[in-house]
Amino acid sequence: MHIDPFNIAKTCRNCLATMAMVAAVFSCSPSGGSKKDDGKAYAMLERVAEMNANGDKQGALQLADSAISLTPPDTTLCWLLSEKTVALVDLGRMTEAVDAGRKALEQAVKTADVEAQLNIRGALGVAYRRKGELDSALCEYDKGIELAVREKNTEYEIYLDNCAAVLFCESNRFDEALRYSQKAEKAALAAKDSVEWLSARANIGGVYMKQKKYKDVVRVMMPLWKEVESLDYNVLTLKYLSPLLKAFTELNDSKSLSLYMHYADRAMQGMSATSNGVLGILEIKATMLGREHRYTEQMMLLDSIAKANIQNHAMPEERLQAERAKCMWHLGMKDDAFCTLAQAYQRLDSVKKSDVERSMNEFAVKYSTLEKEMKIEQMNRRDAEQQSRILWLAVATAVLGIAVCIVAYRKRIAMQRAELESKRSYINGLENERTRLAKELHDGVCNDMLGVTLLMKTDAETAQCQLKEVWRNARHLSHALMPPHFKYATLPEVVQEYAKTVSNDEDKEVRINTAGNGRWDLLPQKESYELYRIVQETVANALKHGKGSMIDISLHADDNGAVAIRIENECGNNQPTGESGTDTGIGMETIRMRAASIGAEVNTAAHDGIYMVEVRKR
Structure with missing residues (x-):
């Protein structure tokens, strides 16, 4: 689980910002309410900021709406909408968060409140990122960083650099994530901003954690632990400990894991059970309990995480369901485990489908942008050719550069x-x-x-x-x-189970032969899934069009990762036709498309009354 720098920096920043607003609020002309209501709305704003910082997002949202209904001055309204955006983001209501953030930004521009604009740009970026609209999120961060640089606001520049680092890390653009994190760290050190400095270092640890470089996580984060401990800032402590504890878990360093989990338990005291930091640590504790075979305690903890997840969608629902299903299995609740795991896979399939559709939409936008850029390049090249009569040598160099760009x-x-x-x-x-x-x-x-x-x-x-x-x-x-459930079974095991089902339901016997010394458990889940579907399609064709009472399936894997699958069935003395013998049927077209998606080859042949389909993946 990743913790946004947005929530950490926002906690301290709101306290300073609200103090700076006091004079501005009461000097602005009211937007409709009485002075008494204005003062009450401002007091409620301070309380909303405090509740957000402590993780009480639902309470913060309700109080913010009550304060907004008092029709406060524009400045107070702007910050109330900003805090409402923060609460909605952490509650997982991203569409509403974007709407509130846009309204807050309008108020900030209207009142020329630069600090509010910078703060809201960060909040909007987080909302867009969690909606999956990464281009919109990056646009908000870029505009915020540009404004911060122009206004020489180092504090917000560092904060937005940290936000951008999280965005790039979640997009698996690790080089850019490290660059932004290191830039934020350097600037925070120069500004003597300890919170942002350590937050940036935690982001660096998070990048290494996502790359599975567990020793690097410990290497870059352990030297600064004393600095984190001396600040005694619980939100930062939990963010910093999250990648550290995960690294200790993966390295099987039980001694360090136990020691630093003690610090995490102490930091969680007094914080809301629905805050991102607390939920992140609880997820790690659940993993620890599972590895220690304390499944009853693990199930109780997962149930409490599920309740908190209703308000703050910090842990993906499909991952939570999968962990609960695994725990149920160990507790002997196999029927419940299968049901829960099915829900997890259904949820995961839905998420993947949404990701594919969103990626294709973003790709279409980027492709259109590239076309415009090419037109601009062509116009620049024509201008360069016109100037070649005067500065032929310079233009020749420019044309060569343009040619390289075009290629x-x-x-x-x-x-x-x-x-x-x-x-x-x-x-x-x-x-x-x-x-x-x-x-x-x-x-x-x-x-x-x-x-x-x-x-x-x-x-x-x-x-x-x-x-x-x-x-x-x-x-x-x-x-x-x-x-198929390839998270807990290999391809031969799943095919074996499928063969039993077909043999029980049909009049034909399906035999399995596994050869080679390859590690089937190292085969990526996507490749296993596509190969399994190919086996299903081929067996279905054999059942429908083949003759005889036997279907043979051979599975082979070697130490180099090469995989070969062969399915054979009787087809009679004549050359097979239709689905079972030509490349024109829907079934064979589907098989070839699945194979092509994982870089595999499909070969078919018929000899001596036997029809064979072979799939090879090198």
């Missing part, structure tokens, strides 16, 4: 087009699968059910037999649609 742009655009085409092909494959499944439902189960309905009127006994066949077909189709 680079074209390569980049070609790569992006290829990537877009790959995504489109993959989506088309999924749509083809859905079409095929719909056809099987319509032509198979639906028509069979209609036949049973008509037969019930004339021959009930035959209808009952056919109804069992319909049940078997529907059950087989549902098993084919179930997603």
